[in-house]
Amino acid sequence: MAEAIGLGLAARGRSAPNPNVGCVIVSDGEIVGRGATQPGGRPHAEAVALAEAGARSKGATLFTSLEPCAHDSERGPACSDLMVEAAPARVIVALQDPDPRTAGQGIERLKAAGITVDVGCGAAAAAESMAGYLTRMTFGRPRITLKLALSIDGKIAMPSGTSKWISGEDARAHVHLERAHTDMILVGRGTYLADAPRLDVRLPGLEDWSPRRALLTRGDAVDGWETLHSPQDVYRLHDVNDLLVEGGSATATAFLAEDLVDRILIYRAPIIVGEGKSSFGYVGLEGIADAHGRWRAGDGRALGVDRLEVYERVRES
Structure with missing residues (x-):
């Protein structure tokens, strides 16, 4: 088996x-x-x-x-x-x-x-x-994984917005492997305009495994990209088992606030940024007590100089 x-x-x-x-x-x-x-x-x-x-x-x-x-x-x-x-x-x-x-x-x-x-x-x-398939059968939407590259102090970018590269080569290779095993990758309009991300798979032999690309935006559609106008639009993705959300902060916050994230991948780099851009905004919690018990630590491993942390959302079966 x-x-x-x-x-x-x-x-x-x-x-x-x-x-x-x-x-x-x-x-x-x-x-x-x-x-x-x-x-x-x-x-x-x-x-x-x-x-x-x-x-x-x-x-x-x-x-x-x-x-x-x-x-x-x-x-x-x-x-x-x-x-x-x-x-x-x-x-x-x-x-x-x-x-x-x-x-x-x-x-x-x-x-x-x-x-x-x-x-x-x-x-x-x-x-x-x-x-992914079981999540779609149970909840009527894909399993949603949120990927973040963070500093030790939880920043995703410098105050200027510069974030390339927080994580090292081994961590980035792991991200590409995750992409190869997902059906669709989503970013927000701000990330699309600032970074012009390709969101493809650049591992030798897996180039053909690049997933579909989606944009979270209230604006116009972009050629080659599928459009979601709100996080709730994931419920119309009936042919997607696994959705990977890659950023940025506003998009991550929007999905967390709607409690749609099932899994978080944090690629933690051994750097301290200090003043910089935070990973999340307000996600709807009013007290520390409300934050406990929602996430379970899963896999953790070294990826070169970085550290992968995996967290799974705890939901009632």
Whole structure:
């Protein structure tokens, strides 16, 4: 299952609007098929793995990070039907699909065909790998990650607005990897005018993974950019699983004030700016007590001279 989840995780940012699923087929102790959801969402991971395994799927054990779909599409048959036809002996599923078109029906279809089905293996890791899709299914919007490059004292720029570069090369490379695994990047109009950001992926071999670009603005549209007029417009992004907000301060504040941020990436540089531009403005909290318990510290690691800090929004399930 770890292998299946890893395959799906590598496809994050390429599979939307479908989930980034991974699948592995094992026969006689040997992996005979591997698959991940392909760019644009088709073929599904299970279809790719079954095609690779061929006749060796019969009697095998199939591991998939998400319940196989139960609905037909003009782009391909339901994966649960493909599995019934391939006849594995056992299917191990990490998570049930919350999509109402499947939502348990895929599992029941397999059981009805005499296939043993187990659910829950690797569930936590699978949920993290597909957090964007699951957030969209739960809240009707993408999972939103806010990225900030900060000094030790929490500044994003000098008083003049100069911010290039706060973080070092290793941190910037990590940002590009994050971009490669997101469906859309958003900045505010001020950042667009001041920095003319490309927002592309500049890692060797991943240049084609550059995501769609969006602008938060009340002004006119810009060629090559999608427009959001307010943070609430994320609820109309039905084909985006993961949205990365890269700035600036007003845009970050707007998303935090609307409580739309699910994850914060802070790239902390070992510098002190002193007087400079702060990372956030007023986000709607009236007291310190209101600020506690809202965020949980996650991953933390050194990136060259800088430090990555990851924080996850604590929400009721």
